[in-house]
Amino acid sequence: MLHAFLAACAFRSPGVRPPATLTSRSGAGPPTVRMFAADASAAEVSSDAPAQLRPQHELAKAWWPVILTHGLDRSRPHPVQLLGQSLVVWHDGAAWRCFADACAHRFAPLSEGRVEGGCLQCSYHGWSFDGGGGCARVPQAQQPHAAGERARVGAFQTREEAGMLWVWGDAASTAAEAEAALPLPLSPLLRQLCERSPAAGFQRDLPYGYELLGENLLDVSHLPFSHHGVGGLAREAGGSLELRPLPPSPPAPGAARFSAAVLQPARDDPMVDSAAASVNISFFAPQHVRYERRPRPGAAANVELFLCPTAQGRSRVFLFNAFAAGARPAVPASRMARLLLSKAVGAVRRLLVGGPPPRSFGAPGTVADHMLSHLIFDGDGIFLHYQGQRMAERGLSFRDYFTPTSAGALTLPRHFTSPTSADALVLRFRTWLSSARRGSDPAVAAAAGSEAGETGEAGERGGYGRSLERAQLLDRYDSHTRHCAVCSAELDRVRAAAKLCKRLGEACIALAGGVLAAALGGAASPRVAGSALAGGALALWRLERAQAQLHREAAAFIFVDYVHADRD
Structure with a gap:
């Protein structure tokens, strides 16, 4: 059974689509661009940010x-x-x-x-x-x-x-009662999940800022490439991805700022094979991204992600896989063959060259569930940090992305190319954030992301000035394990078992020495001594293998390198 995160997010990658429809406004000024080239009914938007993209409040007032x-x-x-x-x-x-x-x-x-x-x-x-x-x-x-x-x-x-x-x-703040009454962006499915499983959430600190985290969570097209080999995702499945904007919700506390629907979920979502399925993606400003999957009538499964801007160039993410009790989404039969083949190849490889067994897909809040969540964020951790660093070094902003303008961007990108609707949510988020930052205190705005030329703490441009080692970028211990009661307890158990194996191995060696001394002194026959030594050697070999396996399991809670070129 696949992890619900992959169930909700595993879409195909963007392809090249026909050029956007460009029209000129009356008089001077930049052209207007349709929000999605694939949606002929979408209203044209000008370079002026629409009302639903303007901040309702400062970033701190949330x-x-x-x-x-x-x-x-x-x-x-x-x-x-x-x-x-x-x-x-x-x-x-x-x-x-x-x-x-x-x-x-x-x-x-x-x-x-x-x-x-x-x-x-x-x-x-x-x-x-x-x-x-x-x-x-x-x-x-x-x-x-x-x-x-x-x-x-x-x-x-x-x-x-x-x-x-x-x-x-x-x-x-001086309006505590009014603020305490504001609704939080929590779906009924998430509330039900947390009542059933209080430990259902996953939390991790990330080496990149809120601005790139928001981009990443709203960018469904990267999944087959960035997360190839995780839960059946494959680069070969990358293809066109068409999104359709949904009508904006009336401005109100707790309402989605903007939403889009996947036009062909049965084609683009490997966990869906029904023509009646639907997949919607929404951003609830300023801290929530929600994927709502309806694989069939009466079935519902959400991926609910929450963002926390900790500091410039740093962020924290919370992940929940919410579904109705007893209704966790299963892998469609049409997609099962690829998953089984992948598992079989992995089993043969482990038999020939060794390695730890794969962890099963666990229920929310389990160690197995957290390990799979780590794989998802590991797949993005290296290049998102370096994306921020390169943008800061070169004085670039999201307006320099080689992508079409959409969602009411303030100006056309300096580089304009054939459009794809897959980037529309990313640009819409960045346009909203740019507007929200302008209405916020400069220190708060800096912590929520940088624009071209801004300088972070200690002169680090955009918070990305200091190069980090791979062990820091992909760290699991400080970013998650030591804060997680489930994983820290499991790590303690694994380390205790490894110590026990070591002590038992030392006991086997000591016992073998005693048997050998007894044989040399004539207190034991050579046959008995030989049998005892052979049994001790076998036990020692098994203990050493078990200890090595436990060390590999312990390492999974601390650091696991993620090299995309090695993921075949």
């Missing part, structure tokens, strides 16, 4: 997911980042709280502190802060509350829904 709460230790604080701000989340016994990660005394990180008596205590001098950010205790003060209001720390609104802790990005 709810952002910052961390999964399942398995999160409530007895200690946890550092997080949001929009370039270092924050700390902690539990006061009643609810999760979020502060700026700097003590009001001398700005030491509160994430290195302790949770005591419903307060967050700074470990530098013991100053304690209550859930509202007020200073509850100053051990060095001669009188209680001597620090007064000046000792407050910045406190951010929080809410916990769908297994995620959400933070309102503006600590200076």
Whole structure:
């Protein structure tokens, strides 16, 4: 049974389509371009961004997911980042709280502190802060509350829904009740999934920014190429991909900013073989991308992805595969042959040259499920970071992409080529983000992505100035494992089993030495000694193989290289 992420997203790649229809507006000015060349009914859009692309609020004035709460230790604080701000989340016994990660005394990180008596205590001098950010205790003060209001720390609104802790990005907000009432972009399927499986989410930190993460999640055409060999995806399946824009939702909190439908899902989605199937892709500004698959009447399966801009050139992603209870999508019979052939070839290769067995596709929230999710993000991790780095080095922006303009881009790209509708959602997201950044504080705007010529922290252009080793770009331990209760527990188990194998092997060697000494001293017959030594050697060989296998399994939680040229 295939992972629902692949079930929802495995589409063909774009091909070359007929040129876009260009018309001139009356008077001077740039031409207009239809949103999708394949859709003759699509309204023409001008270089002025349409109303649905304009930001309804600043980027900071929104709810952002910052961390999964399942398995999160409530007895200690946890550092997080949001929009370039270092924050700390902690539990006061009643609810999760979020502060700026700097003590009001001398700005030491509160994430290195302790949770005591419903307060967050700074470990530098013991100053304690209550859930509202007020200073509850100053051990060095001669009188209680001597620090007064000046000792407050910045406190951010929080809410916990769908297994995620959400933070309102503006600590200076004065409309807490209205903001707390804003609906979050959570589908009924996702809410049902989280009620059944509280650990269903997957979280990973990525070495590229929010702007490239948003592009990537809305770009369905890259999947057969970037993720070749994962769950039946194949480069050979790449072909044309036609998208049709859906009518915009009325502007309202929680509504999709823009959506598109795959015109031929039975052709372009390898998990669908019904003419009645539908696949829609939506962006809910500013933090959610949703794939809605309806493989047949009455069946539903969503892939729900949530974005968190942690810092310039860095981001965090949350992945949920939501489907009705007992209705997880199966592989269509017409697509099963390729999957079985791929598994058979892999089994023969492992028999001949060795290697760990493949992990089965697991239920949401299992180790197997997380390992497959890693493969998806590993496939993009190398080149998305370097894409950002090369764009920053050369002073390029999304307006320089060699692709047609669409979705109301502010200006025509400098390079214009034959259009394909596959890039339309990418350009629409980037156009929306460009507009939203202009309405935001410069520091917040920088954390959500850079434009040509901008400089990030420490002079790093766009946050991509420092080259990273492959082990850093594809790191799994710091980006996921140590934050994940499921994977960290499994890693501990695997390491403990490896240590046990090592000790048993040492015991076998010691026993063999004793038997040999006994034989030489005449206390054991050569026949008995030979049998014992042969049995010990066999046991030692098996233990060493088991230990090597466990070491490979442990490495899967830390770093696995992903070389596209090697994926045949």
